[in-house]
Amino acid sequence: xxxxxxxxxxxxxxxxxxxxxxxxxxxxxxxxxxxxxxxxxxxxxxxxxxxxxxxxxxxxxxxxxxxxxxxxxxxxxxxxxxxxxxxxxxxxxxxxxxxxxxxxxxxxxxxxxxxxxxxxxxxxxxxxxxxxxxxxxxxxxxxxxxxxxxxxxxxxxxxxxxxxxxxx
Amino acid sequence: xxxxxxxxxxxxxxxxxxxxxxxxxxxxxxxxxxxxxxxxxxxxxxxxxxxxxxxxxxxxxxxxxxxxxxxxxxxxxxxxxxxxxxxxxxxxxxxxxxxxxxxxxxxxxxxxxxxxxxxxxxxxxxxxxxxxxxxxxxxxxxxxxxxxxxxxxxxxxxxxxxxxxxxx
Amino acid sequence: xxxxxxxxxxxxxxxxxxxxxxxxxxxxxxxxxxxxxxxxxxxxxxxxxxxxxxxxxxxxxxxxxxxxxxxxxxxxxxxxxxxxxxxxxxxxxxxxxxxxxxxxxxxxxxxxxxxxxxxxxxxxxxxxxxxxxxxxxxxxxxxxxxxxxxxxxxxxxxxxxxxxxxxx
Numbered sequence: 001x002x003x004x005x006x007x008x009x010x011x012x013x014x015x016x017x018x019x020x021x022x023x024x025x026x027x028x029x030x031x032x033x034x035x036x037x038x039x040x041x042x043x044x045x046x047x048x049x050x051x052x053x054x055x056x057x058x059x060x061x062x063x064x065x066x067x068x069x070x071x072x073x074x075x076x077x078x079x080x081x082x083x084x085x086x087x088x089x090x091x092x093x094x095x096x097x098x099x100x101x102x103x104x105x106x107x108x109x110x111x112x113x114x115x116x117x118x119x120x121x122x123x124x125x126x127x128x129x130x131x132x133x134x135x136x137x138x139x140x141x142x143x144x145x146x147x148x149x150x151x152x153x154x155x156x157x158x159x160x161x162x163x164x165x166x167x168x
Numbered sequence: 169x170x171x172x173x174x175x176x177x178x179x180x181x182x183x184x185x186x187x188x189x190x191x192x193x194x195x196x197x198x199x200x201x202x203x204x205x206x207x208x209x210x211x212x213x214x215x216x217x218x219x220x221x222x223x224x225x226x227x228x229x230x231x232x233x234x235x236x237x238x239x240x241x242x243x244x245x246x247x248x249x250x251x252x253x254x255x256x257x258x259x260x261x262x263x264x265x266x267x268x269x270x271x272x273x274x275x276x277x278x279x280x281x282x283x284x285x286x287x288x289x290x291x292x293x294x295x296x297x298x299x300x301x302x303x304x305x306x307x308x309x310x311x312x313x314x315x316x317x318x319x320x321x322x323x324x325x326x327x328x329x330x331x332x333x334x335x336x
Numbered sequence: 337x338x339x340x341x342x343x344x345x346x347x348x349x350x351x352x353x354x355x356x357x358x359x360x361x362x363x364x365x366x367x368x369x370x371x372x373x374x375x376x377x378x379x380x381x382x383x384x385x386x387x388x389x390x391x392x393x394x395x396x397x398x399x400x401x402x403x404x405x406x407x408x409x410x411x412x413x414x415x416x417x418x419x420x421x422x423x424x425x426x427x428x429x430x431x432x433x434x435x436x437x438x439x440x441x442x443x444x445x446x447x448x449x450x451x452x453x454x455x456x457x458x459x460x461x462x463x464x465x466x467x468x469x470x471x472x473x474x475x476x477x478x479x480x481x482x483x484x485x486x487x488x489x490x491x492x493x494x495x496x497x498x499x500x501x502x503x504x
Contacts, residue, residue, distance in 0.1 A: 005328055007293065007460030009478020122327070124175030125343065126294020126462020127302045134463045142177020149328035157327045159458070159493045160341055160485035162502040166330040173496055175461065290495070292343030294462020295470045310345020314497035325495045334498040 001109040002168075003148050005120040006158030013047055015156065015163050016079045016117045021054070023115045024076025029055040030064060032086040047081070055079070061089040065108030072112035080109075083120035083148065084141050091137070098140050102147040110151060118152070120145050169277040170336075171316050173288040174326030181215055183324065183331050184247045184285045189222070191283045192244025197223040198232060200254040215249070223247070229257040233276035240280035248277075251288035251316065252309050259305070266308050270315040278319060286320070288313055337445040338504075339484050341456040342494030349383055351492065351499050352415045352453045357390070359451045360412025365391040366400060368422040383417070391415070397425040401444030408448035416445075419456035419484065420477050427473070434476050438483040446487060454488070456481050 004016045020027050029051055048057070056075070060067050064080055072078065080086075090101055109116035124142050129135050149155045154168030172184045188195050197219055216225070224243070228235045232248055240246065248254075258269055277284035292310050297303050317323045322336030340352045356363050365387055384393070392411070396403045400416055408414065416422075426437055445452035460478050465471050485491045490504030 003328065007458055007478065008464070009460055009475050009482065011482050120328075122175055122293075122461045123463050124177055124461070125290045125292070125458075127291050127297050127306055128176070129463050138463055139177050142175065146177065146179050146329035149330055155328060155330055157332070159502045160339065160456075160491060161482035162485055162491055164332070164493070164500070164502050166327045166332050171496065288496075290343055290461075292345055293458045293460070295459050295465050295474055296344070307345050310343065314345065314347050317496035317498055323496060323498055325500070332500070334495045334500050 001106065001148075001152045002115065002117045002154045002156070003120060003145075003152040004117060004156045004158065004163075005122055005145060007122055007125075010158040011161035011163075012119045012121075012158050013079075013081055014050060014161070015158060016081065016119045017051060017055070019117055020077035020079050020115070025054070026074065026076045026114075027055045028058060028071065028075045028078040028114070030058045030060055030067060030078060030080045032061060032064060032080065032082060032089060033059060034061050061086070062093060062095070065105045068108045068112045068114075068116060072114045072116075075114040077115040077117060078112065079117045079119065081119040083118055083144060084123065087140055087144055088137065091140070098144060099147065102144045106148055106151040118148060120148070169274065169316075169320045170283065170285045171288060171313075171320040171323045172285060172326065172331075173290055173313060173324070175290055175293075178326040179329035179331075180287045180289075180326050181247075181249055182218060182329070183326060184249065184287050185219060185223070187285050188245035188247050188283070193222070194242060194244045195223045196226060196239065196243045196246040196282070198226045198228055198235060198246060198248045200229060200232060200248065200250060200257060201227060202229050229254070230261060230263070233273045236276045236280045236282075236284060240282045240284075243282040245283040245285060246280065247285045247287065249287040251286055251312060252291060255308055255312055256305065259308070266312055267315065270312045274316055274319040286316060288316070337442065337484075337488045338451065338453045338490045338492070339456060339481075339488040340453060340492045340494065340499075341458055341481060343458055343461075346494040347497035347499075348455045348457075348494050349415075349417055350386060350497070351494060352417065352455045353387060353391070355453055356413035356415050356451070361390070362410065362412045363391045364394060364407065364411045364414040364450070366394045366396055366403060366414060366416045368397060368400060368416065368418060368425060369395060370397050397422070398429060398431070401441045404444045404448045404450075404452060408450045408452075411450040413451040413453060414448065415453045415455065417455040419454055419480060420459060423476055423480055424473065427476070434480055435483065438480045442484055442487040454484060456484070
């Protein structure tokens with residue numbers, strides 16, 4: 001399992017896709033999204049162009065670990081994009097035990113026949129948000145990123161499209 | 169003096185506590201807080217569990233340098249958590265010359281018999297805050313972090329629980 | 337071309353000025369600003385002191401590439417401070433094709449007789465802003481930083497005044 005994180009528009013997805021291509025030609029892209037609004041569809045469209053036709057796309061807002069277990073044998077690498085959106089989906093669905101969710105995802109990723117490359121966002125380097133929900137989300141995202149990084153073989157921090165290896 | 173910084177929930181405190189344990193067994197934890205509200209008490213409680221019973225805890229919102237000078241000889245290492253909360257306390261108390269406060273803290277930390285490990289937050293990597301006070305705080309935190317890093321023997325940047333040495 | 341980025345008050349400008357001084361004594365500082373309000377004038381004043389009298393100062397809100405082309409031969413190094421302010425100026429002026437603007441700036445910087453050192457901000461490591469314009473700006477800044485970093489010979493990430501080389 002590889003974890004690729006950084007700020008928004010820091011080149012995380014591009015780096016994750018390139019890392020996947022190095023693993024082989026049977027490639028999957030797991031969007032942690034139901035594409036609910038126009039802005040998200042537009043963003044997803046731009047990402048889709050970046051992937052070309054090499055990647056089989058899945059849209060899975062919640063059961064990402066189960067998807068990795070079920071379909072992993074068909075692929076050399078699976079990119080999950082992204083962990084923070086998945087956290088947001090879990091909280092919306094009332095699934096509050098994110099520590100357990102994170103451990104289960106890490107377990108499924110490590111056991112997966114395909115190399116799993118998780119994309120995540122750093123959201124904790126700004127001013128403390130005034131909004132309580134935003135503070136909760138920020139905490140959960142930080143803890144989740146720590147859980148996943150602890151179990152990842154490699155961790156990358158993206159800066160302006162450049163990858164800095166921080167573990168592995 | 170060692171400076172450990174990063175975003176919220178990036179594993180700063182955990183890394184600082186582990187660094188302290190490597191210095192010996194006489195350990196202190198200086199919380200830069202009066203625990204004013206429930207959310208803060210909850211957060212502090214979680215941190216307290218992480219420290220176990222190895223650390224003698226002090227709560228000192230303002231006079232941290234004086235505390236380091238007065239009690240340093242009793243400890244192998246003292247963790248100060250965290251600089252940004254201390255800045256916030258100073259501003260609330262009307263102590264505006266943060267450059268002088270920062271220099272004094274750095275001086276006390278360097279002269280301290282114990283190894284002093286300062287924990288701090290990066291708060292300047294988001295969108296410019298609309299709130300003028302938040303902008304002021306962001307500036308002060310950035311300048312303080314530079315002051316302390318310039319005089320620290322080692323500086324670490326935490327990413328997802330992984331420590332990246334940026335100085336020393 | 338060298339790109340120096342990081343959060344606010346992370347020592348970006350100071351590092352860029354020091355890098356410029358290493359290139360020679362004919363030095364220029366390009367402020368991407370018309371100094372519209374008091375807060376900005378105060379910030380600019382503080383920066384001016386940092387530069388002393390060694391740097392010839394230009395104020396150019398929009399046509400930075402043209403300035404580099406026109407005056408580059410007179411200088412050993414030119415510091416542009418900063419890219420994110422320039423993006424903001426372009427958007428205010430209704431110049432929306434920031435991809436083209438970024439490519440043109442990178443081209444002018446690479447062709448410039450002087451070493452060009454671009455200063456930029458990381459603004460994408462906080463919580464997703466609620467304001468749509470702020471989200472747009474955050475996206476544009478991230479893409480611009482990637483464009484410039486891809487064509488820079490060296491890229492630095494500033495943390496608490498410490499420079500971490502991420503490319504070159």
